[in-house]
Amino acid sequence: MINSRFFNRSELIGFIVLAAVLFVILPLSLDVFRLNLVAKYLTYAFVALGLVLCWGYGGILSLGQGVFFGLGGYCMAMFLKLEASSVENTKIQSTPGIPDFMDWNQITSLPLFWQPFHSLTFTILAIILVPGLFALIIGTAMFKRRVGGTYFAIITQAVAAILTILIVGQQGYTGGINGMTDLRTLKGWDIRPDHAKVILYFVEVVLLFACIGIAQFIRLTKLGRILVAMREQEDRVRFSGYSVANFKIFAFCMAAVFAAIGGAMFALNVGFMSPSFVGIVPSIEMVIYTAVGGRMSIFGAIWGAILVNFAKTSLSESFPQLWLFGLGALFIAVVLAFPNGLSGLWADYVQPRIDRLFASRKRKPGWNDNSVADGAPAE
């Protein structure tokens, strides 16, 4: 149990498999179009990763992760949109130099809150800080008042609905229902051609692994154990001298920041951002990815995001009407049949076989004691 290693053996296998698939196998076997689709799926893996910490570990179900995904995505999209709206690109507009949707809505100068998004440094900070601060405000308002469980889930859902309505309603400032389209360059570097898509894919995978590292670090500290403790016996944690609200706020903010990084990568990889990735439905879908993959498992949740989205693409290509039913059925199946998701199935059926394989290959005294201590939690 006193595990000084960063990954135990089964996690190490998970890490190597994921790294091999994302860094080597997929880039070598897929064409750029499909690889770009994987990049899109992976943006949701960031959200799922955050939900593992917040929901799986902390027991805080947020049905509003789309809000943070959207805030991150919009921050990135605002920067890209400004760059795409140079005076020379927009000279046919009645006010050149502002984004096209503003011109269509009779706005004649760039709004004040858009100004700082000329700077990439500011944009990167905003991608982290805007959703982080927003989560801090919501978290403080809710958790300090001991609002939790279902009530919290419903409120996050309401926030997602409100933000969608706000974005759609403020068309002149946000691009409305169409979102921000026609994003072209990042500091003069065109993000649209194939080679750029490949580079962006790798940037995203590296970022994902950085986030996995952060999540794993948090999980291994005492804070990770307090999150688990809090999920089970909130009062006992409180009466052990901890401010439960602060720990919940922390987990919620971390989940928000991860989701925002995913959103920003979405804007870069997919080339647009719209309110359809902010609202209630996408937020719930993000929870489903996490549940399918396994909310207690970092790698499981990432696989959940990749596989469910892959299924979504393949099913929608052949049977567009069936997809939503499929998603619903999948969620019901997860809740009823395998509550720990794919990672639970892995831990129950695949892991024991691997353990047996290892055990028969090198049997040395005392080995078994370690395996019990390492392998017991289903991660």
Added chain:
Amino acid sequence: MLVGHQPKEFLLAVSGLTVSFDGFKAVNDLSFYVEENEIRVIIGPNGAGKTTVLDLICGKTKATSGSIQFRGKELTKMKENEIVQTGVGRKFQTPSVFEDLTVFENLEISFPRGRTVFGSLTFQRDQLVKDRVEEVAEMIFLKDKLNTYADELSHGQKQWLEIGMLLIQDPDLLMLDEPVAGMSVSERAKTAELLNRIIKNRSVLVIEHDMKFVEDIAHKVTVLHQGQILSEGTMEKVKNDPKVIEVYLGH
């Protein structure tokens, strides 16, 4: 009841404490004082407000009026985690331990260091922590179960684990709500032995129904009835109080 500056020797001074739930006064103008190193047992029939009194002291329930002074600090205005940090530990009636964590991790969480978000991120499991956890685990008869997940423990072992989690906090005032309820005879004897060992150098406030157990450990007994004190004093005095016999011991 006069609320004023209490003499220094009182560790805990409860005065004029009242809490009402929708008009029902669960605790009504209650005053009592606990000295340093005193073992006080609260007894009384069901619904007398015993658990509520502990809830009020540890901050789980907010008082409607009155004051609770602990070492001169007013507890009624503090948050639960601040009250714990001042040195008040509370064990709940049903064992509340973290079942998805091991015995070691359960005890480690209660170790009084790194209690902020940042502190828990940078918390190191150093030798001091390990030694202290092992020391406490030995006291609560769980030394060979450090790596066991708490959901595999028996009811009695969970109760001990929770007592251990309080011990590791090293509180000046330990509050125990029915520590031997639901235990087997042999567990009960072991628990009595454990309590007798841990009550040294601290004050303890115990709720208990087991009169044999009360007699064994109590310095002073407070009998509650309908949110008020019916009788207070040594076990001998309380046992022979006709009012107490009528409402409680007579059954």
